[in-house]
Amino acid sequence: MDIIQASERHLEEVLSLCKYCSENMTKNLIDQWDEVYPNKKDFLEDIRDKSLYLVVDNNLEEVIACIVLNDYQDPEYKEIRWGYEGENVAVIHRLMVHPHHEGKGIAKRLVRYVEELAKNRRYEAIRLDVFVKNPRAVGFYNQQGYEVIDKVIFRKGEFFCCEKLI
Structure with missing residues (x-):
């Protein structure tokens, strides 16, 4: 399995991955994505900004996971009293792993990969938000060292805002 930067030729595969993940969340009573x-x-902008990274299964020749790393912070983030008060912040968005490939350490590998990218780009902290009603994702980010700082309300409900100094 390789981690690569997405290009426009990957767009349909990413949309298909997103559909599988959204359906799986809905099946598990997590009404987060639609x-x-x-x-x-969103994904086209990520590709054009060169901020979307993919895990490609070399045997299947398909995209099985993705993550976005950029410096875009939602306006709601301005209301939060973050641990890191500087401006040098990266943000993780849209982490997803195909349901057939969950539990193999792929999400952990992707997060570590973008953390290294962020360090190399001289960011000092990484932020993200995670749906309160997605306990598996909340626990995952906690295990990766992301601290819940506060909560915000988005269209689908409450989201924990998390941060990790790097």
Whole structure:
């Protein structure tokens, strides 16, 4: 399995991955993603900004996971009293692993990969938000050293805002 930067030729595979993940969350009573978010426009912007990274299964020749790392902070983040008060912050968005490949350490590998990218780019902290009603994701980020700082309200409900100094 390789981690690569996404290009426009990967867009349909990423959308398909997102659909599988969204359906799996819904099946597990996690009403987080839908046709509004994340959408094709979001992923196309990620690709054009060179901020979308993919895990490609070399045997299957398919995209099985993805993550976004950029410096975009939602406006709601301005209301939070973060641990790191500087401006040099990266943000993780849209981490997903195909349901058939969960439990193999892929998400952990992706997070470590983008943490190294952030360090190399001289960021000093990484932030993210995670849906309160997605306990598996909340626990995962906690295990990776992300501290819950506060909560914000987005369209689908409450999200924990987390931060890790790097």
